[in-house]
Amino acid sequence: MSTELAMKTEQLSRVYKAKKRKARGGEREIIALDRVDLEIPTGELFGLLGPNGAGKTTLIKILTTLLAPTGGRAWVAGVDVAQNPREVRRHINMVSGGESSGYGLLTVEENLWMFTQFYGIDGETARRRIRELLEIVGLADRAKTKIFHLSTGMRQKMNFVRGFLTNPEILFLDEPTLGLDVQTSHTLRGFIKDWVGKRADKTVLLTTHYMYEAEELCDRVAIIHDGHILACDTPGNLKKHLQRGVVFRLRVTAIANPERLFQHLRGVQRFSHVEVNGYTELDFILEDENALPPILTAIQDSHGELISLEKRDPTLEDVFISMVGRGLGEGGGSAGTTEGAPR
Amino acid sequence: MSSPTRWEIFWRTVMGRAYPRVVGMQRERSWLFFDTVLPLLQVSAFVFIYRAIQAPPEFTGFVVLGGAMTAYWLNVLWSMASQFYWEKETGNLELYIIAPTSLMAILLGMAIGGMVATTVRALAVITLGLLIFRVEVSIVNVPQLLGVFLLTLLALYGLGMLFSSLFLLYGRQAQHLSNLLQEPVFLVSGFYFPVRALGFIAALGASVIPITLGLDAMRQLLFPTMMAQFRFVDVRIELGALAVLSIGFLWLAKRALSYMEDLSRREGRLTIRGQ
Numbered sequence: 001m002s003t004e005l006a007m008k009t010e011q012l013s014r015v016y017k018a019k020k021r022k023a024r025g026g027e028r029e030i031i032a033l034d035r036v037d038l039e040i041p042t043g044e045l046f047g048l049l050g051p052n053g054a055g056k057t058t059l060i061k062i063l064t065t066l067l068a069p070t071g072g073r074a075w076v077a078g079v080d081v082a083q084n085p086r087e088v089r090r091h092i093n094m095v096s097g098g099e100s101s102g103y104g105l106l107t108v109e110e111n112l113w114m115f116t117q118f119y120g121i122d123g124e125t126a127r128r129r130i131r132e133l134l135e136i137v138g139l140a141d142r143a144k145t146k147i148f149h150l151s152t153g154m155r156q157k158m159n160f161v162r163g164f165l166t167n168p169e170i171l172f173l174d175e176p177t178l179g180l181d182v183q184t185s186h187t188l189r190g191f192i193k194d195w196v197g198k199r200a201d202k203t204v205l206l207t208t209h210y211m212y213e214a215e216e217l218c219d220r221v222a223i224i225h226d227g228h229i230l231a232c233d234t235p236g237n238l239k240k241h242l243q244r245g246v247v248f249r250l251r252v253t254a255i256a257n258p259e260r261l262f263q264h265l266r267g268v269q270r271f272s273h274v275e276v277n278g279y280t281e282l283d284f285i286l287e288d289e290n291a292l293p294p295i296l297t298a299i300q301d302s303h304g305e306l307i308s309l310e311k312r313d314p315t316l317e318d319v320f321i322s323m324v325g326r327g328l329g330e331g332g333g334s335a336g337t338t339e340g341a342p343r
Numbered sequence: 344m345s346s347p348t349r350w351e352i353f354w355r356t357v358m359g360r361a362y363p364r365v366v367g368m369q370r371e372r373s374w375l376f377f378d379t380v381l382p383l384l385q386v387s388a389f390v391f392i393y394r395a396i397q398a399p400p401e402f403t404g405f406v407v408l409g410g411a412m413t414a415y416w417l418n419v420l421w422s423m424a425s426q427f428y429w430e431k432e433t434g435n436l437e438l439y440i441i442a443p444t445s446l447m448a449i450l451l452g453m454a455i456g457g458m459v460a461t462t463v464r465a466l467a468v469i470t471l472g473l474l475i476f477r478v479e480v481s482i483v484n485v486p487q488l489l490g491v492f493l494l495t496l497l498a499l500y501g502l503g504m505l506f507s508s509l510f511l512l513y514g515r516q517a518q519h520l521s522n523l524l525q526e527p528v529f530l531v532s533g534f535y536f537p538v539r540a541l542g543f544i545a546a547l548g549a550s551v552i553p554i555t556l557g558l559d560a561m562r563q564l565l566f567p568t569m570m571a572q573f574r575f576v577d578v579r580i581e582l583g584a585l586a587v588l589s590i591g592f593l594w595l596a597k598r599a600l601s602y603m604e605d606l607s608r609r610e611g612r613l614t615i616r617g618q
Contacts, residue, residue: 014611016611061611061614064437064441065440065441065608066437066440066441066608066613066614067608067611067613067614068605068608068609068611085608086443089440089441089442089443090346090443092441093441094437094438094441096434099434100433100434101433101434101435101438102433102435103363103367105363105366105367105370105371106362106363106366106367110362110363110366113359114359114360114362114363115359115438115442116359117355117356117358117359117360118352118355118356118359118360118438118439118442118443118444118449119347119352119442119443119444120346120347120348120351120352120355120356120443120444121347121355122347146370162438
């Protein structure tokens with residue numbers, strides 16, 4: 001593997017064996033990753049987008065040596081993750097969203113110090129870095145607070161500091177801003193961007209549920225679904241795939257069964273819908289604008305009332321919907337697809 | 344800055360992981376009640392039984408010593424054997440694994456921290472027990488007593504590390520196993536009576552739990568007259584056996600840890616929570 005690459009996978013696969021119910025006995029196989037090929041150069045902030053169960057966490061677990069692949073190979077910092085996991089660990093660190101690591105009776109700085117010891121960092125260096133990083137994320141005034149007194153946001157800031165403290169060459173961020181408020185997420189995104197931007201030898205692999213986060217942060221993004229990489233490119237290039245189509249967002253009074261209404265309309269490449277405050281928000285990717293009038297007629301026929309209509313540029317979310325068939329938004333929404341839609 | 348050596352990482356990890364156990368004890372003062380008063384109540388029950396049947400006063404000493412040593416057994420079961428289950432649930436385990444350290448160093452840190460914290464508790468129980476029940480001891484050989492005590496702890500925590508390694512793969516079952524082991528060992532190791540009372544063969548079988556030999560040897564060294572008729576085997580044999588158990592359990596723990604970690608990675612059970 002070229003040393004220019006921070007990570008590489010070749011036909012990487014992972015199959016889980018799950019026991020069948022008693023009546024049938026035996027085992028069934030669940031393919032979490034299916035022959036994934038990826039190359040991530042050093043210095044890149046790489047995003048991995050996919051719905052729940054797409055294989056993102058499985059991929060991260062393999063690359064961080066927590067899980068063995070069942071097929072193919074993977075290298076991190078030029079080291080085979082299956083053959084030499086211990087060596088891989090010298091180069092990496094990881095921060096996950098909703099992490100509750102550490103010990104509640106210890107203070108923020110004590111917990112952070114403890115984790116630095118697992119990397120063999122001497123006390124003085126550890127304390128200096130802890131001070132600096134707590135200052136950067138705005139947690140310096142909580143250094144002496146026991147962590148069971150911290151709010152979710154503060155705790156996640158501490159987790160961030162833990163991940164960066166060891167100054168890893170490669171950092172895995174698994175939905176790091178999950179459940180955080182806008183301000184905290186903003187602070188942490190700025191921190192990530194700054195960290196990679198200022199250091200050419202650092203690489204970040206980020207998974208996120210938030211499209212704007214991937215769009216704002218990532219140099220390149222891979223869309224993963226059912227264990228396959230569907231596309232891998234810069235956010236800009238991915239959006240260009242949709243330039244031929246037009247994207248509309250319609251807000252209407254609540255309508256029943258949107259799938260049945262729009263699925264077979266001509267010119268509708270993809271649509272998704274979500275219920276927001278009693279309204280139905282519909283996102284369409286259309287072949288051209290001529291496909292819009294039949295949609296409006298269908299809404300009228302189902303006694304829906306148009307509240308707003310917006311034509312917009314394609315976003316990464318639209319790219320995602322066009323490839324996966326549904327959005328990443330949690331809960332509430334679903335999506336439909338017309339025959340022959342791009343996959 | 345040069346990269347730390349493997350040994351540097353190992354020993355820093357041991358200290359790092361021991362720290363929360365030692366500091367935690369000072370910050371959670373409730374142990375003074377739960378880990379001192381409650382064991383003393385249990386000890387009292389046995390003391391009053393022995394007094395009621397007019398057993399020799401040394402039996403009170405046997406019980407107090409056994410009561411103090413229960414702290415170690417409980418610590419080994421609940422804070423060593425099933426500890427990785429809790430670490431898995433909180434997400435600490437995956438951070439331990441992705442660090443360039445060894446899980447053996449983590450276990451050793453847990454063991455040392457546990458030993459230090461539990462020794463404070465055990466000392467509190469034994470001091471209060473000796474004072475309240477006015478137990479008289481006549482120490483025969485202080486270096487031997489210290490040697491037995493330290494080797495008992497080494498072998499016992501070696502066993503704890505072995506359990507912890509074996510339980511790495513398991514989730515909640517680890518807790519059930521700990522539950523299963525708790526009371527029977529109180530019985531077969533002779534926490535409240537000389538183990539010889541079970542018969543030589545049963546005591547020999549129970550000797551796989553280091554505390555069996557440790558308790559017997561310590562009783563011999565603290566209450567020599569009475570133990571002359573109740574001793575299991577000679578203290579020197581017990582010392583040798585404890586040394587063998589210490590080395591054996593530590594070696595087995597290392598092998599088991601490596602095997603179970605590999606198996607868990609292959610089966611994908613290393614970080615699954617809520618099992």
